[in-house]
Amino acid sequence: MIDRVEVPEPDDPEAALAAVVALRRLANQLERAAVAHALRDGWTWAQIGQALGVSAQAAHKKLAPKKGA
Amino acid sequence: MALLHALKDVRTIKTLLTRAGAEAVRSGDDLPGPEHLLLSALALPDGTAAAAFTHLGVDPGDFRTAVDRTHRDALDHLGLTVGDGLDDLPGADTPAGPYRMTASGQQAFQRAVTLSKETKPSLLRAAHIVIAVCEQGRGTVARALQTQGIDRIHLAAAAREALATP
Numbered sequence: 001m002i003d004r005v006e007v008p009e010p011d012d013p014e015a016a017l018a019a020v021v022a023l024r025r026l027a028n029q030l031e032r033a034a035v036a037h038a039l040r041d042g043w044t045w046a047q048i049g050q051a052l053g054v055s056a057q058a059a060h061k062k063l064a065p066k067k068g069a
Numbered sequence: 070m071a072l073l074h075a076l077k078d079v080r081t082i083k084t085l086l087t088r089a090g091a092e093a094v095r096s097g098d099d100l101p102g103p104e105h106l107l108l109s110a111l112a113l114p115d116g117t118a119a120a121a122f123t124h125l126g127v128d129p130g131d132f133r134t135a136v137d138r139t140h141r142d143a144l145d146h147l148g149l150t151v152g153d154g155l156d157d158l159p160g161a162d163t164p165a166g167p168y169r170m171t172a173s174g175q176q177a178f179q180r181a182v183t184l185s186k187e188t189k190p191s192l193l194r195a196a197h198i199v200i201a202v203c204e205q206g207r208g209t210v211a212r213a214l215q216t217q218g219i220d221r222i223h224l225a226a227a228a229r230e231a232l233a234t235p
Contacts, residue, residue, distance in 0.1 A: 015146050018212060022143035029097035029155045036159040066160035 035063045074190050081193050085109050086168045086178075094161050096136075102171040103202040104136050104209045106178060110198035118195035121228040127219060135213040142216070173208055177201040188232060199228035 010016060031052070038048050049059040086101075088109035093101040101109075110118040111129045119129040144151055170178065181201035185193040202210045203225040214221055 014207075015143070017207075018139070018143040018209075019147050021209060022140040023147075024099070025097055025140055026144065026151060026155075028099060029158055032097060032158055032161060033155055063161070 032063060035059070036065060039065070074192055078185075078192055081113065081115075085113060085193070085198070086170075088112060089170070089174070090168065095158070097155075097158055100169055100171045100174065102174040102209065103177040103205060104213065106170075106174055106181075106198050107202050107210060108133060108136070110195040113195040115194045115196075117228065117231040118199045120231040120234070121196055121199050121224055122219075124227040124230065125219060125223060127217060131217060132213065135217045136209060139209055139213045139216055143212075173205060177205060180204060194232060196228035196231045200225045203228070 035048055038051075043051075045056040045060045048063070049056040052059055054062075085106070086109075089101040089105040092105035092108045093099070096105075098105070107118070111122070111132065122129040122132070141151065177198065178201070181197040182193060184197045184200055185191055188194075188197075203214075203221040205211060206221070211221065214224065
């Protein structure tokens with residue numbers, strides 16, 4: 001899936017900062033998708049919180065699926 | 070009349086910010102920023118944001134694709150290819166409570182409000198958001214417009230024209 005990750009040269013801040021924004025967004029997307037799978041697999045919010053290094057309440061507040069979804 | 074305008078303004082702002090928040094949630098961003106404000110503005114019923122894009126011969130609906138492509142291009146630059154597995158994110162609730170935005174989102178919104186006070190009637194319209202985000206030379210909106218071949222100065226001019234058109 002990932003062949004290699006090359007940190008952009010610091011002399012190209014435009015590209016490097018755009019990459020930072022895109023990586024943050026990607027991390028959020030991956031987090032939300034993975035939590036949805038974990039919930040389907042029967043994980044509790046306490047377990048999800050542990051895996052993410054946050055409290056169960058914090059994980060639930062940020063990542064609970066949309067009501068009715 | 071002033072009261073009616075004020076009420077209309079409040080409704081527009083509420084719709085704009087609520088939709089911008091939903092756009093941020095949809096795309097997995099923590100908080101809405103200028104690109105989400107613009108996406109939200111493109112759907113506002115006054116139609117002036119969409120008219121600015123159309124005036125330049127660009128489909129307003131293409132901006133969303135341009136934002137996604139901008140982020141993918143930035144990851145490509147790292148040699149990081151993202152598959153299609155994250156395209157359909159599970160839904161999430163838009164955070165309740167006071168509207169929160171990124172610093173650049175707040176800056177764009179406040180600038181749009183200032184611009185709206187300079188026009189008669191002093192109502193916030195979608196094109197004010199277009200002008201405000203076009204003034205930001207860095208960031209996702211600037212990069213996305215660039216990938217679309219859109220000059221920000223031309224888009225802002227088209228937005229001013231849309232505002233002047235009855």
